[in-house]
Amino acid sequence: MSFHDVFAPLTLDSEPKKYTYQEGADFILTQFSKFSPKMASFAKHAFEQQWIEAEDRDNKRPGGFCTDFPLERESRIFMTYDGAPGTVATLAHELGHAFHSHVIRDEPFENTNYAMNVAETASTFAEMIIADASVKEATTKEEKIVLLEDKIGRSIAFFMDIRARFLFETRFYEARKDGLVSADQLNTLMEEAQREAFKDALSEYHPQFWSSKLHFYIAEVPFYNFPYTFGYLFSLGIYHQALAEGSGYEDKYIALLQDTGAMTTEQLAQKHLNIDLTKPDFWESALEIAVDDVKEFLELTNDLV
Secondary structure: EEEHHHHHOOOOOOOOOOOOOOHHEEEHHHHHHHHHHHHHHHEEEEEHOOOOOOOOOOOOOOOOOOOOOOOOOOEEEEOOOOOOHHHHHHHHHHHHHHHHHHHOOOOOOHHHHOOHHHHHHHHHHHHHHHHEEEEEEEEOHHHHHHHHHHHHHHHEEEEEEHHHHHHHHHHHHHHOOOOOOOOHHHHHHHHHHHHHHHOOOOOEEOOOOHHHOOHHHHHOOOOOOHHHHHHHHHHHHHHHHHHHHHHHHHHHHHHHHHOOOOOOHHHHHHHHHHHOOOOHHHHHHHHHHHHHHHHHHHHHHHHHH
């Protein structure tokens, strides 16, 4: 595969499942309620109060964004919803951000400004609930394969693509100490980072990726993408614990979110999850979920290769 093949959607003979906006909302509420009635109640309020602008129209980019209005104690979500399972997960992701803002609304103001790594924990956790449920409730083999591929694609993005960005940016700062860095040098740094992150498993890379990625140009936030990988792994580990502990996990999770602006991630994990983030155990338990997805995908697609 080449670099662009990694991000190309998987297409099978069956028509991909589509959710109307109401069906997507109902699915989110149902799945949230299995984990956290409080989270589901908040999401229901967000839908009823029309906090979400999700129309799919011309000249509107894909993706999603959530912003908080502390004085009004409300949030707003701006996204493009096209009915694909991935956009249902995106909607859940943004609702996770909004729920995070909701549960810290009564904290002292100075404790409501949390770091990006934990900012992406609540959103990715909410997204994981929906992505996992979609796979489990798939009604056909083809549907399950497509949903698993979409879910695994997130792991590839966080473990490989974003790692390549981190390696590139680290080496760019080193090169910049010696003067201006030319486009040719940037291309070389980018391809070397991609080769390392993808374990040289691709036939072709994207050396000019640096020129098209907006995040590299947000000068006030270096290593913009790293918190997404941290948040993804942190939320996977939390999700792994939540599955094991069941319904009693809700209050523990909310208490963790409430302390995100007052503690380091190491302190959060120790206090609320009784785990030591400096040890590999928690991170390896998070990886098990991604590995299991890959194993299931390979089994389901064995006769298609």
